[in-house]
Amino acid sequence: MDPRDPPPTLTSIDSYLLSLTGKAGRNRIADRLAARGLRLWHMAVLAALADFGPHAQRDLCARLGVDPSDMAKVIDQLADGGHIARTRDDADRRRVLIDLTGPGRELLAELTRAAADVDRQLLAGLTAAERTRLHALLLKVFTTVRSIPD
Amino acid sequence: MDPRDPPPTLTSIDSYLLSLTGKAGRNRIADRLAARGLRLWHMAVLAALADFGPHAQRDLCARLGVDPSDMAKVIDQLADGGHIARTRDDADRRRVLIDLTGPGRELLAELTRAAADVDRQLLAGLTAAERTRLHALLLKVFTTVRSIPD
DNA sequence: ACCTATAGTGGGTCTGCACCCACTATTTTT
């Protein structure tokens, strides 16, 4: 018996398996981001802008579930790197409109590739069909998670 | 369009879905543990002892991948609560043998029930057959994760 | 104009996790 086997009592818990595999994925992606001086929220912001177009900063917070104060810092760094553009909304000068720049789009593409790479590593043990099924199941779980309160 | 929809660029990444759903599960289980003054490692230790029998403290560290220094603190708290018994190994008096006590076994059963509860919440959107398939897939991914270096 | 509400910023806290080093007690090696 391998003295490094994990306890079956734990591995029979789906939440535990999700948590561990999720952490593995998260850490790997975080590493790739860290190599570029970024963290997960930076990528999330870029993705939100790419998928849904320009946002007021506040709307980004609502969409991603981030504290406005934390978002300000993330936005700051992305702006410093030239990956997003920040402009005052002339209709409501309290608002700051955030948009992707060309370099930002490029960066996101790069990060997306890195993430796909991590997926490939993580799911190396699955056939293509299994990956498809896993993805569908995870989407369902994700929907459930989003719908139930904390 | 729901202004709270997550970016598809993110939800198409399996590692991201694993990470989010895993975090949801983790947090919920952590909450239940916190209500009893415990954290995840406490449960992991109890599970390892229940599944594999008594361990030297060092072997628990190896099995669970915890720093020996951190393990010492976890062990300390479990011993304080009367959930494990700590005895010096007479054959090698450097070693401390850790074993589950009756109350420890009870506590683990309780925690396992709580975890199953969380699973039920998280996977509420899946049919029984889907849950079975998800579990099998997660086990495979878990095996892969364990086999590849960090 | 006045009062209230909202957008964003800057500064800080607290928590959990992971890690690391120095130290004591004990055992093994030579």
Place this chain on the structure above:
DNA sequence: AAAAATAGTGGGTGCAGACCCACTATAGGT
């Protein structure tokens, strides 16, 4: 018997995440 290795402990560090409050600037309601 001395030296090197091992088990466990205590006391730290650094980081990331989530949160919170005070503040400025602007807008909207009356």
